[in-house]
Amino acid sequence: MVPLTCYLLLSGILFVCGVLGFLIKRNIITIFMSIELMLNGVNLSFVAFAAHWHALSGQVFVFFVMVVAAAEAAVGLAIIIAVYRTRETLNVDRVNLLKL
């Protein structure tokens, strides 16, 4: 028997790591992976609450989160490939032609 708070803490830690990665990292692919990490943290929250309140819709909602994550990963990686072709770099600091 594990308190629900433990699962929520784990989910929170994963989410915070995702946010930190999104803010700190310079490689666009690593930034995308931090987004996936955030989504995974949220999935854990969903499943933990589903177990706590005995509501199966929590687990069903995880599917929708996964589907959205998959769609976003596919389109995002396609955009990364397109940007790489023109700018020859994966560093977000270098994709700054529109900057003042």
Place this chain on the structure above:
Amino acid sequence: MSITTFIIVSVIKSVAVIFVLLTAVAYSVWLERKVTGHIQNRWGPTRVGPFGLLQPLADGAKFILKEDLTPPHVYRPLYLTAPIIAVTFAITSIAVIPFGNWVDVGGIKTPLQIAPDLNIGLLVVLGITSMGVYGIALAGWSSNSKYSLLGALRASAQMVSYEISLGLSLIGVLIMAGSFSLREIVNAQGGTFLGFIPRWNVFHGQTLAFFIYLISAFAETNRTPFDLPEAESELVAGYHTEYSAMKFAMFFMAEYANMVTVACLATLLFLGGWHGPIFGPPILQMILPVFWFCVKVFFFIFLYIWVRWTLPRFRYDQLMAFGWKILLPLAILNLVVTALIVAW
């Protein structure tokens, strides 16, 4: 049964099954060389032991004693772990495969399956197959050579593409059995219909799914006619170009272990698993299902080898077009027709 009995029984089962699996992998290499030889009108290995039966031992000794060279330009952490990943995922899926009915040994009833009846056994096998792509992709990338990288990219793209039709062809079986559990699926194929034809899924409605599964499985395990990623005349040796001795042996083992897993899954889902004529005293009744299971698996491995030396290799764009434009629509069609028939 108590927890210690359960653990001891599981350990015994795991050790036995892994021993049998590794022997099967070694001797399927022997079988391949013999059958290849006979198809090509020569003898195959005959010198080491009678009929060359000790050839796998000689091969094992060769792999162990060969110089284990690590080229200087590779990315070492992934170079060393990629074969381990490939072999681990190839061997793990045998844990959910049931070999026979429940047996009763000295008062302990246990199913002939390492992980006793998971509710989601089929999904576990699919998941482990999906993870097997990593071994190949990381091996090719970490080798830092153009042949390896191209071979790995082709192999991963091929495996991911054919996973889809693999999964879809299995859903037809799923609908007919009503459960993801492998034991339930086999039990749903007991008995006969029309008097004498056994109610195996290959006869009882899933023939198209069987052929789609077979083709997708050939592509998943990178075997001819889909073996462009490791074709000798094309890419030197594809993703395992830079590997030697024991690490190459692990890739080799992983490929044949994948073949055995696919053959086991095909017998469970389409050929009725361990169903076959059962007769005789109780000890024979415990062993005969396992015997029929092994006969069917052997037939599939023979089919693998037979197809390898009969069909020419697909070109890569033909391969991808076939997977996406022909197999995927056929698998979806099979799924829709099965669902409609079962719903009525």
Place this chain on the structure above:
Amino acid sequence: MLHLALFLFFGTICVAGAINLLVQRHPINSALSLVVVMASLAAEYLLLGAEFVAAVQVIVYAGAIMVLFVFVIMLLNAGEEERTQGSRVAILLGIPGVVIGTVLVAWVLLHRSSTGLVSIGGLRGDPKSIAGLLFKDFLLPFEVTSILILIAIMGAVVLASRPGAVARRHGEPTATETRELVSAGKER
């Protein structure tokens, strides 16, 4: 007791993988750490009884989406990240600050809150019941997400296709393609 031990074991692997993702400089190492995180999350879902979700997590997330990430990293031959100007003050204050903050929040939440306990295998999410919900109560979101995936597929194919791919003759690589293949074979 067993539940707590298993939860801590897989939870530690999760957090270690997440921190490794932040610390590693090469994107392939970050990708593999993320795969480890997802696999251990699948184990956590099993502990909560969500068996179908755990299987789908391994098949879809760790086995398809992350393969896509690894594929793109291999294809683009992304090297190590450049070292940006790290502030020593930020590291000296930040890392202990984050650790202390986490421990404080964890302590307060664990000792003060009164939410309940979750038993091992809390809510059995077998495929039949999930399918019942998915195809009856959540049918509209299900269909909408399938359209979403279709749009994503079309978008990805269009965005990643080479310029002039449609007009190109079948089978011949363009100049950009050849250059890419050659540079993909160069050293990292």
